[in-house]
Amino acid sequence: xxQTSAKVCSILLSLVLALFAVSASVxxxxxxxxxxxxxxxxxxxxxxxxxxxxxxxxxFDAMMDYEWKGxxxxxxxxxxxxxxxxxxxxxxxxFHLDIWMLVITAVLLLLFFLFRKKIPLHRxxxxxxxxxxxxxxxxxxxxxxAFAALDFDRAFTVFHRIFFPGKTNWxxxxxxxxxxxxxxxxxxxxxxxxxVGLIVCFCAGYLLYGLRGKKRRGSG
Numbered sequence: 584x585x586q587t588s589a590k591v592c593s594i595l596l597s598l599v600l601a602l603f604a605v606s607a608s609v610x611x612x613x614x615x616x617x618x619x620x621x622x623x624x625x626x627x628x629x630x631x632x633x634x635x636x637x638x639x640x641x642x643f644d645a646m647m648d649y650e651w652k653g654x655x656x657x658x659x660x661x662x663x664x665x666x667x668x669x670x671x672x673x674x675x676x677x678f679h680l681d682i683w684m685l686v687i688t689a690v691l692l693l694l695f696f697l698f699r700k701k702i703p704l705h706r707x708x709x710x711x712x713x714x715x716x717x718x719x720x721x722x723x724x725x726x727x728x729a730f731a732a733l734d735f736d737r738a739f740t741v742f743h744r745i746f747f748p749g750k751t752n753w754x755x756x757x758x759x760x761x762x763x764x765x766x767x768x769x770x771x772x773x774x775x776x777x778x779v780g781l782i783v784c785f786c787a788g789y790l791l792y793g794l795r796g797k798k799r800r801g802s803g
Contacts, residue, residue: 714793
């Protein structure tokens with residue numbers, strides 16, 4: 584019974600570690616407005632859209648204030664539709680779910696750290712839970728990244744169909760929702776690259792910790 588409990592705790596800890604890494608990595612590009620600002624000049628958005636940098640920043644900030652600060656929906660001086668606004672409302676739900684997952688997993692990891700001596704853990708093949716958290720993420724996101732690299736447009740579509748099932752309001756008409764003109768697909772691709780890059784860093788840390796843990800246990 585004790586061994587079964589230890590195995591369950593180890594599996595749960597691996598899952599919590601993985602969810603913490605993913606939610607933290609996703610939170611960075613969604614919270615970091617400066618990452619978008621870097622794209623304004625890099626993608627020559629004023630020249631491409633005909634909007635000034637001031638108008639672009641104002642529209643982006645107004646939209647992000649709606650997503651994170653509970654402000655009334657706005658895209659600054661750019662036109663928007665009710666259907667477009669509803670998509671951003673759906674996105675806000677996902678953003679907040681990610682933050683909640685980050686907070687909950689962080690609290691769980693803190694509790695584990697505080698009570699680690701009282702929590703039984705099982706080492707599968709001698710490896711600690713962190714090793715399997717890192718391994719699992721590498722396999723999953725390796726497949727996802729390969730799929731996206733082969734055809735990002737298709738991956739972009741699949742992503743929206745998964746997270747916004749039965750909805751098409753994510754397909755914007757730039758004449759009705761002008762903000763889509765300042766949110767090119769390459770920006771979302773770079774957000775994904777940033778998030779995956781951070782996940783890789785977490786994986787490396789988890790794997791190194793797991794390998795060192797196995798080595799210490801073996802030498803002991």
